[in-house]
Amino acid sequence: MSNHAPFRISAQRGGALAVAVHVVLLFCVLAQVVYLATRHRVRVDLTSDKIYSLTASTRGLLQKLDQRLVVEAYFSPKDKLPVNYRETRAVLDNFLDELVQLGKGKVVLKRYDPNSDKAIADRCSRIGVKPADLKSTSSTSLSVDRHWQGVRLVYGGKHKVLEMVAPPSSFVAEATITPAIKEVITETKHRFGFMEWPVMAAGQQNPGGIGWNVLRTIDQIAKRYEFQNYKDEDSPLLPADLETLFLFRPRDLTDRQKYVIDQFVVRGGTLVVFADAVEYAIGPQRQFTRIPFQLDAPGSARKLVDQLAHYGIDWKPKVLADIVQQAHTPRDVMTAPFEYLAVQENTQFGARFGWTPYPYFFHPVATDWSLVADQLARDDDGKVDAAVADQYRKTFGPGLPADDFLFKTFKQLGRGPGLYWPTWVGLREKAGGVPDMPEGVTGRVLMQSSPAVLAEDPPANLDPFGRGDPSARSVQYQKFMQNLKGRFRSEPRMQAPLMVEVRGAFTSFFADGDRPKRPSEIKEEEARKAAEAKKDEAQKPADPTKPGEQGPPPPEAGKAETPPIPAEAAPVRKGDKPGRIVMVGDADFLRDDFVRGDMRQAGGPWSALAGVFFLQTLDWLAEDRDLVDLQARVPVDRTLKFASDEPVAANDARVAEQTLRRRTNWLRGLNVVLPCALLTAFGLVVWFVRRAQKRVFLDSLPN
Amino acid sequence: MREGLVIFRRELRSYFLSPIAYVFGGLFLGILLFVASASSLQNGAQANMQAFFGLLPFLLLLFVPALTMRSWAEERKQGTIELLMTFPVTGAQLVLGKFAAAVAYLAFVLVLTLGLPLTLAAYGRLDWTPILGSYLASVLFASSFVAVGMFWSSLTRDQIIAMLVSLVTLLALYMLGYPQLIELMAQWLPAVCIDLLNGISPYKYFESIGRGVIDTRDIVYFACFCGFFLYANTLVLQARRQKG
Numbered sequence: 001m002s003n004h005a006p007f008r009i010s011a012q013r014g015g016a017l018a019v020a021v022h023v024v025l026l027f028c029v030l031a032q033v034v035y036l037a038t039r040h041r042v043r044v045d046l047t048s049d050k051i052y053s054l055t056a057s058t059r060g061l062l063q064k065l066d067q068r069l070v071v072e073a074y075f076s077p078k079d080k081l082p083v084n085y086r087e088t089r090a091v092l093d094n095f096l097d098e099l100v101q102l103g104k105g106k107v108v109l110k111r112y113d114p115n116s117d118k119a120i121a122d123r124c125s126r127i128g129v130k131p132a133d134l135k136s137t138s139s140t141s142l143s144v145d146r147h148w149q150g151v152r153l154v155y156g157g158k159h160k161v162l163e164m165v166a167p168p169s170s171f172v173a174e175a176t177i178t179p180a181i182k183e184v185i186t187e188t189k190h191r192f193g194f195m196e197w198p199v200m201a202a203g204q205q206n207p208g209g210i211g212w213n214v215l216r217t218i219d220q221i222a223k224r225y226e227f228q229n230y231k232d233e234d235s236p237l238l239p240a241d242l243e244t245l246f247l248f249r250p251r252d253l254t255d256r257q258k259y260v261i262d263q264f265v266v267r268g269g270t271l272v273v274f275a276d277a278v279e280y281a282i283g284p285q286r287q288f289t290r291i292p293f294q295l296d297a298p299g300s301a302r303k304l305v306d307q308l309a310h311y312g313i314d315w316k317p318k319v320l321a322d323i324v325q326q327a328h329t330p331r332d333v334m335t336a337p338f339e340y341l342a343v344q345e346n347t348q349f350g351a352r353f354g355w356t357p358y359p360y361f362f363h364p365v366a367t368d369w370s371l372v373a374d375q376l377a378r379d380d381d382g383k384v385d386a387a388v389a390d391q392y393r394k395t396f397g398p399g400l401p402a403d404d405f406l407f408k409t410f411k412q413l414g415r416g417p418g419l420y421w422p423t424w425v426g427l428r429e430k431a432g433g434v435p436d437m438p439e440g441v442t443g444r445v446l447m448q449s450s451p452a453v454l455a456e457d458p459p460a461n462l463d464p465f466g467r468g469d470p471s472a473r474s475v476q477y478q479k480f481m482q483n484l485k486g487r488f489r490s491e492p493r494m495q496a497p498l499m500v501e502v503r504g505a506f507t508s509f510f511a512d513g514d515r516p517k518r519p520s521e522i523k524e525e526e527a528r529k530a531a532e533a534k535k536d537e538a539q540k541p542a543d544p545t546k547p548g549e550q551g552p553p554p555p556e557a558g559k560a561e562t563p564p565i566p567a568e569a570a571p572v573r574k575g576d577k578p579g580r581i582v583m584v585g586d587a588d589f590l591r592d593d594f595v596r597g598d599m600r601q602a603g604g605p606w607s608a609l610a611g612v613f614f615l616q617t618l619d620w621l622a623e624d625r626d627l628v629d630l631q632a633r634v635p636v637d638r639t640l641k642f643a644s645d646e647p648v649a650a651n652d653a654r655v656a657e658q659t660l661r662r663r664t665n666w667l668r669g670l671n672v673v674l675p676c677a678l679l680t681a682f683g684l685v686v687w688f689v690r691r692a693q694k695r696v697f698l699d700s701l702p703n
Numbered sequence: 704m705r706e707g708l709v710i711f712r713r714e715l716r717s718y719f720l721s722p723i724a725y726v727f728g729g730l731f732l733g734i735l736l737f738v739a740s741a742s743s744l745q746n747g748a749q750a751n752m753q754a755f756f757g758l759l760p761f762l763l764l765l766f767v768p769a770l771t772m773r774s775w776a777e778e779r780k781q782g783t784i785e786l787l788m789t790f791p792v793t794g795a796q797l798v799l800g801k802f803a804a805a806v807a808y809l810a811f812v813l814v815l816t817l818g819l820p821l822t823l824a825a826y827g828r829l830d831w832t833p834i835l836g837s838y839l840a841s842v843l844f845a846s847s848f849v850a851v852g853m854f855w856s857s858l859t860r861d862q863i864i865a866m867l868v869s870l871v872t873l874l875a876l877y878m879l880g881y882p883q884l885i886e887l888m889a890q891w892l893p894a895v896c897i898d899l900l901n902g903i904s905p906y907k908y909f910e911s912i913g914r915g916v917i918d919t920r921d922i923v924y925f926a927c928f929c930g931f932f933l934y935a936n937t938l939v940l941q942a943r944r945q946k947g
Binding site: 023034037038042045046047049079082084334636637639642664668670671674675676678682683686 | 914
């Protein structure tokens with residue numbers, strides 16, 4: 001036996017070696033398989049909103065290419081990048097490869113390494129691709145290296161440079177690069193006209209402070225759309241080729257301005273109005289005090305409200321408050337409670353801003369409110385009035401009833417843009433709510449509030465807190481909310497329209513009289529009259545008692561040194577082309593300081609969704625659907641709601657909180673205990689079955 | 704195939720007949736669901752299972768070695784492995800049968816956690832398909848851990864050693880998927896090694912499937928990973944069989 005031992009050991013060693021070789025070879029083969037699988041992969045995005053797939057926007061844009069789109073990628077080597085940047089390169093590489101694949105020959109990707117060739121680095125500097133000096137550390141050294149990750153898109157004679165792209169996900173890569181592709185392939189910019197009446201910010205001396213410059217000038221909008229200000233009441237009518245005119249917060253409108261707008265609409269233009277019924281100054285401690293504001297200029301014979309009613313729009317210059325909590329809760333209560341109104345509060349983690357309900361700042365909720373008719377029809381005892389509920393079911397509808405692509409993103413979000421002290425903008429109705437649209441004009445409501453809205457004439461202040469110490473402010477706030485709840489109990493349920501659209505061949509609001517004169521015409525007429533008066537005066541025999549009046553003769557009328565007034569087209573009484581008016585019952589949500597979020601540090605408000613709404617309105621008006629799917633790709637609101645959002649206000653916040661806590665604890669307990677109990681029960685069943693089997697077996701045995 | 708199925712049934716039955724499976728299952732479910740429920744079930748939170756699937760890999764890392772340590776070591780300790788070797792089954796069938804039984808047991812435990820997504824769906828708009836994708840990823844992830852655990856169990860007679868070595872191996876594999884560690888390692892290792900090490904970690908692929916994207920690359924990776932360790936396991940068995 002001992003003689004065989006060396007052979008056995010040798011055999012064992014050989015066996016071990018064979019196993020080792022086997023394992024190493026297998027490892028190599030499998031590594032190769034994984035590598036090949038990485039190169040030729042098929043992926044299926046299971047998310048319901050397809051957040052990890054390219055949207056139809058990118059695919060559609062690539063299909064529209066009629067020339068070659070050259071994508072110049074100025075990338076320094078990936079393996080030299082710091083680790084945290086390497087993943088962004090992988091994402092970008094994947095995205096660009098997918099673009100090339102989808103482009104079917106129309107997209108060409110050219111890669112350059114600016115670190116390897118100085119000529120390329122110089123070219124980068126010329127075209128605007130910028131390097132990033134990033135820190136790299138190793139066990140022995142610390143170095144700052146220059147890295148490049150810029151992209152230039154070239155299409156025809158146009159190009160667009162993305163100086164440094166580091167997308168953490170494919171979602172961000174697409175959101176960055178696809179709009180750039182859209183920009184570079186856009187041949188002509190769509191032109192919009194606007195009239196703007198800026199307001200003064202608190203403490204500002206000169207007019208022209210808060211306008212809506214931010215939205216008009218952001219890159220994504222300014223590169224695709226052109227805006228021109230037409231608020232010059234002395235010029236002739238608006239140019240015939242202007243299709244769309246925005247009125248941003250109209251105020252102090254003269255009859256001449258109203259006439260220009262009227263003729264624009266009657267001749268088939270599209271008028272978009274963002275209107276406020278009132279203006280409040282925002283004090284440092286969120287004091288909202290009404291400041292003078294009037295829609296019509298002093299001496300104006302025609303009212304703007306009447307003019308809009310003439311076209312079929314019923315504008316009630318009231319201020320609205322939506323009591324439903326869902327409507328006035330910010331989109332992200334935790335991280336951006338100042339979207340509407342937040343108050344600094346001291347917590348165990350230090351001072352932080354906490355959202356404070358303020359129903360005058362709210363958004364339309366996409367919910368179909370007819371579904372909660374029963375809840376709305378409950379009396380104080382909680383009984384449902386069947387007749388009232390039935391009526392509510394017929395009357396109430398969704399907050400975002402239109403299917404237009406303008407609302408695709410907002411329906412995804414489950415809410416419209418936030419509005420601040422909005423006003424009622426509906427369709428003209430007769431008594432009893434019967435539509436009363438002008439002949440040949442149709443209209444529809446595009447956004448509306450919940451049925452728990454309150455409308456009132458704008459009060460002198462809408463300050464929820466008052467000016468006292470913190471406890472007095474708290475008491476004042478309670479009173480403020482109680483007042484609203486009291487009104488809610490006593491006033492009828494209704495939904496307030498917040499945005500409408502009317503279309504059709506409009507008749508002129510000025511059809512029954514002469515057109516208002518332009519200021520220069522008025523001046524000219526006054527000058528002529530004065531000249532005639534002087535001429536008459538001069539022709540009278542001289543009064544010997546007034547020797548000093550014998551001067552040179554006045555200049556003749558018509559020879560004045562004023563430039564000639566350009567002629568204006570004759571008024572059109574009834575349009576032959578259909579016009580269109582879109583009116584939104586708020587302008588504050590687009591104003592610069594709200595959009596920029598200047599007041600975030602003080603507790604808000606911050607108009608978070610204004611940019612999205614405005615950009616999509618432009619696309620909607622221009623009927624440009626290219627980026628709709630990309631913009632509509634927003635995370636769906638999946639908020640857990642253990643407590644209902646019933647419009648009936650909670651009687652006691654403490655009771656509601658306790659109920660919520662009980663329910664939460666119960667759900668948590670159930671989720672932990674039930675599976676463990678099921679497993680235990682299964683174990684017991686197995687044990688009993690086994691015991692029974694054992695007994696049967698033992699019984700079957702002979703003694 | 705039939706022989707493998709017999710082994711699978713035998714092993715699965717042994718799990719459910721042993722009190723250890725219930726203790727293991729109860730503890731696993733208790734810890735996982737307690738932490739995940741406390742984090743996910745909050746009024747105003749988003750209806751997703753990030754907390755659950757965030758904790759799951761770590762718990763699997765702790766529990767799977769405890770589950771697999773006995774798969775071969777116990778057989779060897781009790782001397783039943785010799786009996787097994789005499790069965791008319793191949794080494795591969797034995798390995799696959801045991802592997803499938805352990806994975807089936809873990810899948811059973813995971814099924815018991817479905818109450819959480821059901822609760823989330825009842826109170827919020829839960830996106831079900833990524834959740835199902837995450838469950839699939841969890842099963843694949845658990846499978847890879849089972850394969851590693853069984854391999855180490857086949858190499859030693861001592862269950863504790865099998866468990867400890869499995870734990871260390873799995874911890875290393877798990878950590879290699881962590882960007883922070885990779886960043887730290889980048890200070891010493893060249894980029895190629897970093898990419899290779901990062902590519903080995905099952906955690907990276909778990910995350911990829913777990914977010915709701917089924918990618919053939921990830922599936923192939925898990926198949927290869929399990930295949931490698933199961934094959935190595937089979938080789939060990941064959942070597943032992945030849946050794947007699």
